[in-house]
Amino acid sequence: MKTGIVGATGYGGAELLRILQAHPEFSITSLYTSSQKGKNIEEHYPHLTGLFPQKLEEINPVKMAEETDLIFLATPSGISSKLAPELVENGCSVIDLSGDFRIKNQAKYEQWYKKEAADLFWIEEAVYSLPELNREKVKGAKFISNPGCYPTATILGLAPLVKENLLAENSIIIDAKSGVSGAGQSASLATIYSELNENLKVYKVNQHQHIPEIEQMLESLGYKSPITFQTHLIPMTRGIMATIYGRIDTKITKEEIWDLYQQFYSDEPFVRLRKLGSFPTTKEVTGSNFCDIGLDFDERTSRVTIVSVIDNLMKGAASQAVQNANIMFGLEETLGLQFSPVYP
Amino acid sequence: MKTGIVGATGYGGAELLRILQAHPEFSITSLYTSSQKGKNIEEHYPHLTGLFPQKLEEINPVKMAEETDLIFLATPSGISSKLAPELVENGCSVIDLSGDFRIKNQAKYEQWYKKEAADLFWIEEAVYSLPELNREKVKGAKFISNPGCYPTATILGLAPLVKENLLAENSIIIDAKSGVSGAGQSASLATIYSELNENLKVYKVNQHQHIPEIEQMLESLGYKSPITFQTHLIPMTRGIMATIYGRIDTKITKEEIWDLYQQFYSDEPFVRLRKLGSFPTTKEVTGSNFCDIGLDFDERTSRVTIVSVIDNLMKGAASQAVQNANIMFGLEETLGLQFSPVYP
Amino acid sequence: MKTGIVGATGYGGAELLRILQAHPEFSITSLYTSSQKGKNIEEHYPHLTGLFPQKLEEINPVKMAEETDLIFLATPSGISSKLAPELVENGCSVIDLSGDFRIKNQAKYEQWYKKEAADLFWIEEAVYSLPELNREKVKGAKFISNPGCYPTATILGLAPLVKENLLAENSIIIDAKSGVSGAGQSASLATIYSELNENLKVYKVNQHQHIPEIEQMLESLGYKSPITFQTHLIPMTRGIMATIYGRIDTKITKEEIWDLYQQFYSDEPFVRLRKLGSFPTTKEVTGSNFCDIGLDFDERTSRVTIVSVIDNLMKGAASQAVQNANIMFGLEETLGLQFSPVYP
Amino acid sequence: MKTGIVGATGYGGAELLRILQAHPEFSITSLYTSSQKGKNIEEHYPHLTGLFPQKLEEINPVKMAEETDLIFLATPSGISSKLAPELVENGCSVIDLSGDFRIKNQAKYEQWYKKEAADLFWIEEAVYSLPELNREKVKGAKFISNPGCYPTATILGLAPLVKENLLAENSIIIDAKSGVSGAGQSASLATIYSELNENLKVYKVNQHQHIPEIEQMLESLGYKSPITFQTHLIPMTRGIMATIYGRIDTKITKEEIWDLYQQFYSDEPFVRLRKLGSFPTTKEVTGSNFCDIGLDFDERTSRVTIVSVIDNLMKGAASQAVQNANIMFGLEETLGLQFSPVYP
Known part of the structure; x- marks a missing residue:
């Protein structure tokens, strides 16, 4: 072709x-x-x-x-x-x-x-x-x-729970982190090495253009309320991590949540679910098409934490x-x- | 002395x-x-x-x-x-x-x-x-x-809102990020350069020992419900950023929240509040005793976002x-x- | 197989x-x-x-x-x-x-x-x-x-000149730089992130075990005198650069030296010679089997400078x-x- | 004042x-x-x-x-x-x-x-x-x-030997490395994070404007021949290391050379000579006015190796x-x- x-x-x-x-x-x-x-x-x-x-x-x-x-x-x-x-x-x-x-x-x-x-x-x-x-x-x-890079990591991280309608309304917060290559090759004071190395910054607070993309897709999966989505610039070139928080009001265990993800992604060649207690790091998908996911559920707070990583230039x-x-x-x-x- | x-x-x-x-x-x-x-x-x-x-x-x-x-x-x-x-x-x-x-x-x-x-x-x-x-x-x-490093950044970020009793119950999530020096000089596979450079990882998911310290202090300030607090290891040596999320159910503007912080910290020599629309980065406090804070309020979600940074080895x-x-x-x-x- | x-x-x-x-x-x-x-x-x-x-x-x-x-x-x-x-x-x-x-x-x-x-x-x-x-x-x-990683970069950088017997006796100095992955996964105070990040160090001064390997190969190509070879640890994971200096006592131009390299490597699929005035960086070969070479000759000092880069874990x-x-x-x-x- | x-x-x-x-x-x-x-x-x-x-x-x-x-x-x-x-x-x-x-x-x-x-x-x-x-x-x-940053590190590294007239003519090679802050706050494709992180490059080959400054100062100290001086950009923000090579034709031991440096700098508050066998790293002077020096002499090649480090923005x-x-x-x-x- x-x-x-x-x-x-x-x-x-x-x-x-x-x-x-x-x-x-x-x-x-x-x-x-x-x-x-x-x-x-x-x-x-x-x-x-x-x-x-x-x-x-x-x-x-x-x-x-x-x-x-x-x-x-x-x-x-x-x-x-x-x-x-x-x-x-x-x-x-x-x-x-x-x-x-x-x-x-x-x-x-x-x-x-x-x-x-x-x-x-x-x-x-x-x-x-x-x-x-x-x-x-x-x-x-x-x-x-x-799809956008952040939406890919985020939506794959959320889909199994959202499809099962398990997440409480207005409870989703995504704290997203990206390497600098997401900013492309544009040269500005904000992207030069000396300003970003050994440094960590938030950007586009409550204004990132990937918010409507994520909400649109979540809505199509059945989740109607708006999300909080915040992006951070990490001193590395590649990689995105979405740390996703949501509340589950029904009684559930982390094992049950894990099983849900396991079934949802069992035939997917590019989504790899980590065992309970284990979480992916961004470098573990660098240069590949994988989206790796790990999760935990905290009974103290009824909050699920999902960690989803991709290479922003690849699967992203x-x-x-x-x-x-x-x-x-x-x-x-x-x-x-x-x-x-x-x-x- | x-x-x-x-x-x-x-x-x-x-x-x-x-x-x-x-x-x-x-x-x-x-x-x-x-x-x-x-x-x-x-x-x-x-x-x-x-x-x-x-x-x-x-x-x-x-x-x-x-x-x-x-x-x-x-x-x-x-x-x-x-x-x-x-x-x-x-x-x-x-x-x-x-x-x-x-x-x-x-x-x-x-x-x-x-x-x-x-x-x-x-x-x-x-x-x-x-x-x-x-x-x-x-x-x-x-x-x-x-105090611990994470609690310092987190509690200073939350105190003005908590003291005013503005944050909804069970709504606080702290997504915290630290440079590697927080792990000290201990040598292990988990701390060697090649594993951490160009990499981003979560650790101690729902298990960090700073959780009870933060909750104890928030409780003394009037906030009784448990928090979600998640730590990440950033490929940099120094610096902590706490990105703090909470819901405010009373009608309020970001300007009013900012004024609250401004009054709370106006006489503090080591807390610096950034103007609305501006957020601190970790390198802006490196080597100093400052805790710098920026904030925003999103009417779409009724969520406040507070960014609090310190040098983990200094103010931390x-x-x-x-x-x-x-x-x-x-x-x-x-x-x-x-x-x-x-x-x- | x-x-x-x-x-x-x-x-x-x-x-x-x-x-x-x-x-x-x-x-x-x-x-x-x-x-x-x-x-x-x-x-x-x-x-x-x-x-x-x-x-x-x-x-x-x-x-x-x-x-x-x-x-x-x-x-x-x-x-x-x-x-x-x-x-x-x-x-x-x-x-x-x-x-x-x-x-x-x-x-x-x-x-x-x-x-x-x-x-x-x-x-x-x-x-x-x-x-x-x-x-x-x-x-x-x-x-x-x-072969060893440093010898690969060094010998490929020197071979065309050495085979033509153009380098003066006792004139070769190799200032070599490597990313930290060359040290393997061994955990020690010397390899932890906080010690190596934002830092630059020499190691094994006049004692690196790759010296006899390089000298043995150069001798087989016709160069008999000992070399100075010095290694540095660079705050990056991958990549080796050998900056090679030698004196040429016969009258020669940089264009003639470049032609020599061009002929020597013209049929080699994994050695890429850069145009005069252009030099390779380590990231330009990351993850590949390439050895990229650039060179210059300084008439002021009669010294040739050769820059040879490889990925230490790959071609190295x-x-x-x-x-x-x-x-x-x-x-x-x-x-x-x-x-x-x-x-x- | x-x-x-x-x-x-x-x-x-x-x-x-x-x-x-x-x-x-x-x-x-x-x-x-x-x-x-x-x-x-x-x-x-x-x-x-x-x-x-x-x-x-x-x-x-x-x-x-x-x-x-x-x-x-x-x-x-x-x-x-x-x-x-x-x-x-x-x-x-x-x-x-x-x-x-x-x-x-x-x-x-x-x-x-x-x-x-x-x-x-x-x-x-x-x-x-x-x-x-x-x-x-x-x-x-x-x-x-x-003085310039590179000349400061280089000249302090060479002065004791040059003043004693111990270095052979035409034998000085300085392989110099600098963090990126030396390039200032100028934004260009060449200084953006994604291009420099995890990368190592030479620049201004045989053309750096600090060459005449170093030669002028060495000449005033008694060394008349031209030098080879090559600069490299290291993926770190601060720090300069000059790795200096020269030939000594008179019979000498490394202990004698070390004594020479020790005497030369014994009253200097900002020059710190490391013990034989020990070499400074750039981070060991970060944020300070120190120039730290280590050295070795290799009898195999009659070459002295001097490692001189400064913080380019401070002592530099x-x-x-x-x-x-x-x-x-x-x-x-x-x-x-x-x-x-x-x-x-």
Whole structure:
């Protein structure tokens, strides 16, 4: 299958390149860029020296649709909203890694993203796909909206409890932590090494644009009340941990909760549940498509604590996009994604 | 004033040495050790080369009480419980940095610390002192129990709201994060660099021994229900951040909450409240005695979010101990502690 | 091909597992251990959860030779010297990642390693293989001694100049830097996070056991005088950089030196020469089998500066061992090793 | 003494603020800025919240000279060359932390700095002062050029050997490593966290502007040949290590070399020589004015290895400037600088 990437010079794009280079069915035909046309990707990313002969090409939806079967859009919010429809209209399959088609309510998108929403027709056309929860909609789809990094970790952490309707109203708090690569390659005082190293900060307090995405998905699973979701910047490059708190008012034991998760995820190749008493760390999924989950229930407070970790650039972006691509094209879902994490 | 330190070879001890070396009233007379007698401290800590001529001496309470006016016990839990009473009985003032005298209920201590509690007489004798909340008890006291690192950040973050009785029952969740120096100099697979760098982990899920200390203090301030308190290990050496969540059921604005904090801490030299919309980072207090606090209130969820940061080895241990020492001996509370944070 | 690993619980072993899991010809049949028999590898390495069903087995050379075609010894120096011969005698191919068979002069081994040397017969039997320099000896060999991490980066950095006899006598200085994973999983005060983070140290000054290995190889390439080789511990987990200095007394330009390297390595799939004016960083090879090289020549001082980087656990250990395994068994040398670095 | 700082928003400026805030003789009267006039320094540096009431003022040499006795110029090269002379002419004492007045040969400055040199009169007027080597020139001086960070570590590491004329011609190689704060607060792709964390890079190969400064000082001490000096960026915020190599052709032992250093620095309050076999790490001087030195001599190669470490922002900039200020004004040289390093 011929694939192209728009935004290969970003960190998510770099991971797409690494995955697709080794994928048995998708081959990278073309790389597209808005700003570095004519360059080779290795001029931007020396770690790719010698690996990709293609020159970066300019963005031209008609030509892109002719050259490729599938385009990954690793572009910022605000770009995809225009580009994706043109590609799909020209017959190209599209997986969009931006937030532009995730929020089905335009007003909410505009409220949280502070940007103009995409066209409603295309928002509805785009299939939001977290494969573990809705892979059946993806098969044969032409246009996929790939979930955000935080929502992936959070929703996978919450789904079994929410589906069973076990969490008390207004009781969900997600304390989320991310490595700095989530901020991309943007250079600003806020992202320089000396400011972030040996430092820990909160950001976007009660304002993170992933809040409506999580709430929308939880609502579809049956949870109606708003959540508290708070993000922190951790002095590391990769990894997301969502520490999730919720109240359970029905009588339950931690073993019963664990069994629920075990059943829910028993056939999932990319979700690994840790034994009771054991919790995953972010580095244990680095470089892989795994989402690892651990949990505990505290009878003193009737609170469940769920720890969900992913690699933000992988299951939180690039490798989940390839997982979706596999499903779209009827391939084995795990194809080209069965590599183990890179540790230490 | 002649002071001595037991446990100078730990990280808290190292910071005590740094502070007291420059303190105008306390001078370091003697350093005591259980294991490295006869050595010079610079053999253990080369960064102190040339600064402390004293040889490490063995622990002998009678002799220690003769030689010094004040002993800082920077010793692990389980050691202080025996040593502190002997020193006090021999007429020496004592500030204990361990957890041994913090929990006033012996059963709770034993439940959470998994160790035998100290003698009840001495537990009651020891004045637990977080100066911003109970400095009046410290003046003239002979035996101080210095607060834990997490409790310091957490309680200072919560006190104004709790005292006003604004937080809903069973609504407090503290997601706490600490740098690795909190684990001390102990070498184990869990503390080696390659395991912790570029990694993020939870630990002691629902089992941290600082939980009863926080609950005891909150109870004394008027909050009776249990809390959820979860600790995370951050890939940095120093710093604690407590991200605190609670529900407020009365109608209130963030400006009103901010005013409450502003009034509560307006005369405190070591608590710095950030403007609304601004939040402290851990590095902004590194090496200092400051506790910096920022907050927000989310009307969508009726939840307040409080971010409280300290340097775990300073306000969380050594410099707070010196702050207490200043009060005990009737000195200016800020004496020898007015240095600015080390940044970046 | 059935392969087994001794020492899978070390970091080099972990990388062998990651590589072999995805290798098209070598399959991991058995994992052997001296201390954790009966456990599953995921109990030691949670990042491998679900990936390796085998239980760790005890070390029994006869049984190991029956069960497998090839054994990787990721064992410390002093262990391999006994184990490797027994395996080879029982008909098993062996690749030893330790230093035990690298130094062909027993006295030198004992001087630098402070351990008893292996049997001379087996030292001579073991083929030291840095494939780029002596792959012809590896084809069909049964017993390979895999090079050290520092020697790999250093010798590849020096080989083109040394083979042309361009470097002045007694002029080579190698200032080498390594991430902490080179120290393995050993827990000691010297390897804990708080001591190494935000810190930089030299170690084994003029005493590193890789010195005789480098000198032996340089001598075989024609350089007879001793070298200065100094190692530093960098606050990062992975990566080695060798900054190499040497004097060139013949008249030469940097372009001519660059051409020399370009020709020398033009057909090498795993050595990437950077353009003049450009130098590799360690992260640009992380997780891969690449050795990247950049160079400059300073006419002011007649000194050449060569910067050579590898991932110490990969080209410096595990992936180079698999490269050797490919050659031994007549497979394509790049088989299962053509993945791109993990960046950022 | 009334002092002012130009460039307080840089990292060197931040350390000046920290030091002077606690200095018994110098008080900070005014802070000057080219770009943030009217702001309070805490808006730029929240770690200074509450500590400095002064508003940032615009740069006006006449007014500055009226308001203050001494100005520290923590400004980039190219700014000081104009500003310093105007201040001195108006009667103000000046300590310039930039490179503008260090190189006494204008052509060399322009060759290495790629900027126009300062006026020759003022270059000659400026006293270059590394106090340990030329403090006698500083007493009573009005205009000091403070040394660069790398030159400070390097020259202090070499001085005893060079003064004794023990190092062979053309034999000095300095492999220097710095934390990222040396790059200041400038935001670019090259300084963002994700690019530098877990990474190691060389920079300015054979082109660093500190080369002529080091050579000029070595020449004044008697060493005439050019040096090789190579810089590396280490994933840490603070600290410089210079690993220095040189050949000694006369017969000598490491003990004799150590004695030489011991005598040379025996009366120096800020240079600490480590015992033979022991070497300093960068964190052992963090936050202090110390330069720590360790050394070894290898008879195999006749090479001496000297390891010299400083905190680049302190002895490499701010605290050395205050040390010079103390000397200028006839104060005790150690005044306000006797704090111990911050460890860990």
